[in-house]
Amino acid sequence: MMNDTEREAIVLNSAWEMIDDMVNWAVFMKIDRADPSNLMFQTSGHARLFIILLGDFLSEIRAFKGEPIPLGLKPAPSNARPSDLTFLFHLRQVCADPKLGADTVDLSVAVEAFASWLEGEFVAEDVNLHSIDVVADLRVARCRYIKMCGDMAKHNLARLATNVGHLRKLLAEAGHPVSEQQGYLAVETFFEWFYQDIFIYHSSQVGEFLNNIRWAIYDYLQPEFRRSFHVPARSTAEFPMYSYHVPSGIAEPVAVAMYWDAMNRSRSQPYVQRFVIPDYMKQRY
Known part of the structure; x- marks a missing residue:
C-alpha cells in the first residue's frame, strides 16, 4: 500500500510526463514569444495524437475487475464533480495535503482554472x-x-x-x-x-492550461530538488555522478523510480516557456 508521500511522487511525475507528451515542440510549431496569438499543430496527425492523449489525461483511473486502483491512487468520491473524474482529481489531493513541498497555491490555481473551464x-x-x-x-x-x-x-x-x-x-x-x-x-x-x-480552436487554450500546470509542478518541486540533489564523494571529473536524498517516506520501488524521474525533470525548466493566449482567442465556445 502506497503512503501519501509515495502517492504524491507518482501523481506529480505522471502528470508532468503526460503534459510533456502533449505540449511540446514536436506536436506544436515552435514559438519564442510569451504572448503567441495561438498554437498551431505540426500536422493533422499531431492534432489527432494530442486529443487522444488529452482524452486519456481527462479519463478516470478506475479499479479493474475488483482489483484496487493502480499504484495506490485514491478513488474519486461517489458525488464527484466532473473534473474529479480526470487526473486533476489526483493533483487536487496533492494541493490539499502536500508532502514534498509546502506551497501549492500556484498549482491549485492552475488546476482549478483548467477544471472550471472544462466544466463550463x-x-x-x-x-x-x-x-x-x-x-x-x-x-x-x-x-x-x-x-x-x-x-x-x-x-x-x-x-x-x-x-x-x-x-x-x-x-x-x-x-x-x-x-x-x-x-x-x-x-x-x-x-x-x-x-x-471547435477543438482545434480550443487547443491553444488547452495547451496554456496544461503548460501552467507543468510550470506549477516545477515551481512546487524546486525546494525539494535543492534539498535532495547532491554529488556523491565517489564522483570524479572522469566519471561525474549525482544522486538524490530520497525522502524516508518513499520506499516502494515504483515510487522511488518516479521520485527520481520527478527530480530529474526538476533539474531544468520545462522546455516550453510560460505563455498566455490572448483573450480574443478564447471567446468562442
Missing part, C-alpha cells in the same frame, strides 16, 4: 449531422465533448457505444431524439464538427 458549457449552433438529416443547437460541457472526441479519434465504431449514448442524450436535450442506429450513423459527422472546428 457552451452551445454549438446549427450542428449539421447530415448523416441523419438533423441540424441542432447542442449544449455540451467542454470536458464531455473533448472526452467524446478523444475516444472517437482512438476507437473504431464497435467500441463507441458509450459515446453514442452521450450523443443521443445531447440530441434529446436539444429536442431531437434519435435511435441507437441513428446515433452510430451520426458519430462521424459529430466528430468532424466538434474536432475539426
Whole structure:
C-alpha cells in the first residue's frame, strides 16, 4: 500500500510526463514569444495524437475487475464533480495535503482554472449531422465533448457505444431524439464538427492550461530538488555522478523510480516557456 508521500511522487511525475507528451515542440510549431496569438499543430496527425492523449489525461483511473486502483491512487468520491473524474482529481489531493513541498497555491490555481473551464458549457449552433438529416443547437460541457472526441479519434465504431449514448442524450436535450442506429450513423459527422472546428480552436487554450500546470509542478518541486540533489564523494571529473536524498517516506520501488524521474525533470525548466493566449482567442465556445 502506497503512503501519501509515495502517492504524491507518482501523481506529480505522471502528470508532468503526460503534459510533456502533449505540449511540446514536436506536436506544436515552435514559438519564442510569451504572448503567441495561438498554437498551431505540426500536422493533422499531431492534432489527432494530442486529443487522444488529452482524452486519456481527462479519463478516470478506475479499479479493474475488483482489483484496487493502480499504484495506490485514491478513488474519486461517489458525488464527484466532473473534473474529479480526470487526473486533476489526483493533483487536487496533492494541493490539499502536500508532502514534498509546502506551497501549492500556484498549482491549485492552475488546476482549478483548467477544471472550471472544462466544466463550463457552451452551445454549438446549427450542428449539421447530415448523416441523419438533423441540424441542432447542442449544449455540451467542454470536458464531455473533448472526452467524446478523444475516444472517437482512438476507437473504431464497435467500441463507441458509450459515446453514442452521450450523443443521443445531447440530441434529446436539444429536442431531437434519435435511435441507437441513428446515433452510430451520426458519430462521424459529430466528430468532424466538434474536432475539426471547435477543438482545434480550443487547443491553444488547452495547451496554456496544461503548460501552467507543468510550470506549477516545477515551481512546487524546486525546494525539494535543492534539498535532495547532491554529488556523491565517489564522483570524479572522469566519471561525474549525482544522486538524490530520497525522502524516508518513499520506499516502494515504483515510487522511488518516479521520485527520481520527478527530480530529474526538476533539474531544468520545462522546455516550453510560460505563455498566455490572448483573450480574443478564447471567446468562442
